[in-house]
Amino acid sequence: MIIKVESPGRINLIGEHTDYNGGHVLPGAIDKKIIFEIYKIENNDCEVKSDSIEESLLFNINEIKKSNTHWHNYILGTIDFFKKKENNITSFKCSIKSNLPIGAGISSSSALISGFSRAIIELFDLKYDKSDIVNIVSYVERNFIGLQGGIMDQFTINYGLKDNLILLNCNNSNYNYIKFKSESIRILLLNTNVKHSLINSAYNDRVNECQIAESILNSYFNDSRRLANYKLDELNEIKDKLNTTVYNRANFVIAENERTITSSRLIKQSNFKGFGKLMYKSHHGLRNLYEVSCSELDYIVDFTSKLKYVLGSRMMGGGFGGCTINLVEKNHIDNFIEEISENYLKTFNKNLTPIKVNIGNGLTYKKIK
16 A cells, blocks of 8 residues: 655745744645655665655664754654554655755745655554644654744644635634635745755744743733733833843734734735735844844845835745745736846846745645555
8 A cells, every 4th residue: 555645835924933922824835745655564674765855764663763864854753753652653665756945944844744744644544633743743843853843834734725825823723714816916936045954043042032032021911921912012011121132033023923913804805915015024024123034035025125016025934044925916927037036146146946836735645556
């Protein structure tokens, strides 16, 4: 028996760095995927082969330990989880194909863990649902990768619905689907080809800084709210108790959460121009207050702000590289790609990679033999 799993990447229209602060996000699954095919074998040696990067991971099913190769640990961490929970995990071979760019901010790592988890669940007839996979991804990221991430990426990958965004409250996992379909507007990602590594960046520092702000707010107000659920006027009451950096981080998170809720209403009204303005405000906060942007991302956003047919643009993902997400009038998209690519190459002496995406369904799986 062969199990086939298709695990999509995700985009996030707005709501950046709010998920691990208990706030709202507005993501959607996309039509770019990682595809797994997996089957059982008889000996103790497992093989996971990535056709996309032409590398393989070989390991003994009874000896799971961390690897020096980064992507291996997403696989090994997943197996580690199931081996600790189940007693019927035996050897297998798995092939992986992908058209998801790695390090572009579209959650290739969460797609990898989610898809591989589902492959193991189906291959060994285990009883885990979508919500369990969301938690498995968090386990692997925290215990095997060292990343203090939230739930947005894996939730979107597992619960995505074609032509719909998800307004997700990361504090309690409540969610609503928001229809997102326009004949005149396209979503375009522009990959800077600046590779980010969240582990080697200041990502976890941002998590810790936000925890400091949350702790001081809760102590002052005798409350137990998550940071994103405070108001800016409440934050300003304790401004003198925070250093400038921590204050700026909290300021961004609280404002971004409010922008995200407002954005969901604007999109329901098909007010894409109003939403686009909030995308620019989001980027300015990410650049100036959260400090997770870079010169390449800023260049693209600033370039688009002068073009009437680009309704909105901002950096997307953890930051320090990766993609911008852009709302572009469909009739101008090809000319825009040509113009921005030419100017980006002249400025940074590197190529810009455009990625046209559609909002697609979440993770799917089936038996093919």
